[in-house]
Amino acid sequence: MNILVCLKQTFDTEERIVIENGKIKEDGVKFVINPYDEYAVEEAIRLRDDLGGQVTVITVGPERAEEALRTALAMGADEAILADDPALFGDEYTAAKVLAAIVKQREFDLIIAGNQAVDDGSGQVAVRLAEELGIPHVSTLTKLEVNGNQVVAHRDAEGDEEIVEASLPLLVTAQQGLNEPRYPSLIGIRKANKKPLTKVTLADLGLSLEDIEARTEITETFLPAPKTAGQILSGDLADQVKELVSALKTKDKVVG
Amino acid sequence: MNFEFSSEQQMIRNMVREFAEAEIAPKAAELDRNARFPIEIFDKMGKLGLMGLPIPEAYGGAGADMISYCLALEEIGRACAGTGLSYEAHVSLACVPLLLYGTEEQKQKYLVPLASGEGIGSFGLTEPGAGSDAGGTRTTAVLDGDSWVINGNKIFITNGGYAKTVVLTAVTDPATRGISAFIVPTDTPGFSTSKPYEKMGMRASNTVELILENVRIPEENLLGPLNAGFKQFLSTLDGGRVAIAALAVGIAQSAFETALSYAKQRTQFGQSISKFQAIQHKLADMAMHIDLARTAVLKAAWRKDQGLPYTLEASYAKLFASEICTETCTQAIQILGGNGYMKEYPVERNLRDAKLIEIGEGTSEIQRLVIARQLGC
Ligand SMILES: Cc1cc2nc3c(=O)[nH]c(=O)nc-3n(C[C@H](O)[C@H](O)[C@H](O)COP(=O)(O)OP(=O)(O)OC[C@H]3O[C@@H](n4cnc5c(N)ncnc54)[C@H](O)[C@@H]3O)c2cc1C
Numbered sequence: 114m115n116i117l118v119c120l121k122q123t124f125d126t127e128e129r130i131v132i133e134n135g136k137i138k139e140d141g142v143k144f145v146i147n148p149y150d151e152y153a154v155e156e157a158i159r160l161r162d163d164l165g166g167q168v169t170v171i172t173v174g175p176e177r178a179e180e181a182l183r184t185a186l187a188m189g190a191d192e193a194i195l196a197d198d199p200a201l202f203g204d205e206y207t208a209a210k211v212l213a214a215i216v217k218q219r220e221f222d223l224i225i226a227g228n229q230a231v232d233d234g235s236g237q238v239a240v241r242l243a244e245e246l247g248i249p250h251v252s253t254l255t256k257l258e259v260n261g262n263q264v265v266a267h268r269d270a271e272g273d274e275e276i277v278e279a280s281l282p283l284l285v286t287a288q289q290g291l292n293e294p295r296y297p298s299l300i301g302i303r304k305a306n307k308k309p310l311t312k313v314t315l316a317d318l319g320l321s322l323e324d325i326e327a328r329t330e331i332t333e334t335f336l337p338a339p340k341t342a343g344q345i346l347s348g349d350l351a352d353q354v355k356e357l358v359s360a361l362k363t364k365d366k367v368v369g
Numbered sequence: 370m371n372f373e374f375s376s377e378q379q380m381i382r383n384m385v386r387e388f389a390e391a392e393i394a395p396k397a398a399e400l401d402r403n404a405r406f407p408i409e410i411f412d413k414m415g416k417l418g419l420m421g422l423p424i425p426e427a428y429g430g431a432g433a434d435m436i437s438y439c440l441a442l443e444e445i446g447r448a449c450a451g452t453g454l455s456y457e458a459h460v461s462l463a464c465v466p467l468l469l470y471g472t473e474e475q476k477q478k479y480l481v482p483l484a485s486g487e488g489i490g491s492f493g494l495t496e497p498g499a500g501s502d503a504g505g506t507r508t509t510a511v512l513d514g515d516s517w518v519i520n521g522n523k524i525f526i527t528n529g530g531y532a533k534t535v536v537l538t539a540v541t542d543p544a545t546r547g548i549s550a551f552i553v554p555t556d557t558p559g560f561s562t563s564k565p566y567e568k569m570g571m572r573a574s575n576t577v578e579l580i581l582e583n584v585r586i587p588e589e590n591l592l593g594p595l596n597a598g599f600k601q602f603l604s605t606l607d608g609g610r611v612a613i614a615a616l617a618v619g620i621a622q623s624a625f626e627t628a629l630s631y632a633k634q635r636t637q638f639g640q641s642i643s644k645f646q647a648i649q650h651k652l653a654d655m656a657m658h659i660d661l662a663r664t665a666v667l668k669a670a671w672r673k674d675q676g677l678p679y680t681l682e683a684s685y686a687k688l689f690a691s692e693i694c695t696e697t698c699t700q701a702i703q704i705l706g707g708n709g710y711m712k713e714y715p716v717e718r719n720l721r722d723a724k725l726i727e728i729g730e731g732t733s734e735i736q737r738l739v740i741a742r743q744l745g746c
Pocket of ligand 1 (some may be wrong): 458492493494495499500501504524525526527528567568577649708725728729730731732733734735
């Protein structure tokens, strides 16, 4: 069973976001494997251990993302691909195109990705990739069973559980609760640097800049307004309700 | 000069930090309160390969370097100092002498289980009459046929109550005060331990007395050359000193982090106390001391990894890190005021834990003596 895992290196969720000159400041920040992608890596390793085969982890991202790939290798993945050519960077559309080009160059039975990245939170790349490849996808999995060519996927459907049957080849995305990702072991870490990591460029993938040009543009980046002190209503309950409704309408404009 | 960690060192530190924050730190207050040895944490550490971190793979370890080991110890110490102390004693004081002086057979039989996390190791040097002065050792080992018979008492022994194997010293030639080292499996008849000491700090660490009454071990359990046990342990202690200094850095870091975040959110006289210069100076000194102590630890570790002499650097690191650690914890309590004195906050525990590092593995006085001797005094 050949499993490909798409992962992104993101800010550690505990990091404070600082904006400088309209950009999110990156120096001194700790980067981690996007938590949803960590579930994907763990699931792939478990399936590989049960069914045999290979786990290949793939990322589109800057050079520093090698650390995330090495961590996935230390957890137990077999091979890594890093698309760190800046010509390959753009938006979700671009990322899906680039990943599709990488995936088309190899054999696979199953692709696992995270449900979303905790930084941009768009939740688009994996499903776009399935579309690019013309394969079915099942998103937000909390449980995955593979029997031969058949897959039973339990998905988190807004708090309910939906059970979906599908057949390989397939793309699935991981939701929190799919598994408990392992810590990489010391031996795993020591082996990680010796496992193959291939870097790919625009030319390697046979892509042109027009093929992958971003379809969206970030026009402004800003932090949410700082929290201000709350207001405690007092007096008669009926008056409090009136005051609240009017504040919601006029002050915060959350109800029309 | 290059102050950058390798990607492997970085990954090891990240892994241990995540593990320590998730699996150790949440338990630290309870372990301290109940003086409970966290055997379940050691099981998990064994599975991750931490118990043999700097021991070669051929002997059950992970084969990482001294720098990685120090980074790991700092992270564990930052989460729970007592757990860190027991870990350090297992690796530096039990595994390392087996690696350095054991025969191939001894390594396979005794080091592999310890380094692979199957059992915990312990090291017995201190006795009622032999603290700073190992020359006062009274425990004896007498060769009887093809076995050694050991009699005596060891005190203040870390991990003694949980150990599978103890490495200990005994007098083998009373005439010349010759001391040798031995490998003693703790299931040998005649070997027993006292109930754990009631300690001021490092309460998650198990500390007991070892009682040896006609403990009979095979002749081949002599570790290293006969009558050279004393010298042998001096070099073991060099590595241990660097490691325990890394533990001190971790404790200091923890106290500093608590103090810094407290100072930023505590308001008095209408402003955050972190705006008062008196508090700022304390925080500045703490941050500087920790950084310098960490640098001293890593320099000593780097010299060891390079195969260079590091006795002097080991003592610098141990002495400086342990003293600034106690000082940092005291100042952290001061910054927290009354809260700092309460068990609800971790800094009083940090201080109680810190003090041990000025005593164990060579007191501050002994470190100054070692340094002065290296200076040719
Ligand atoms: C929690 C804990 C865990 C321990 N774990 C272990 C262990 O696993 N294995 C083990 O073998 N031991 C262990 N020890 C023992 C520890 O190593 C000794 O306590 C330490 O070496 C000091 O010896 P001592 O207590 O006998 O003090 P002493 O040697 O009696 O020292 C008392 C004081 O005299 C000073 N002093 C002594 N000699 C000189 C000198 N020449 N010049 C100037 N000042 C001097 C000392 O610095 C100290 O201030 C542990 C101790 C503790 C508290």
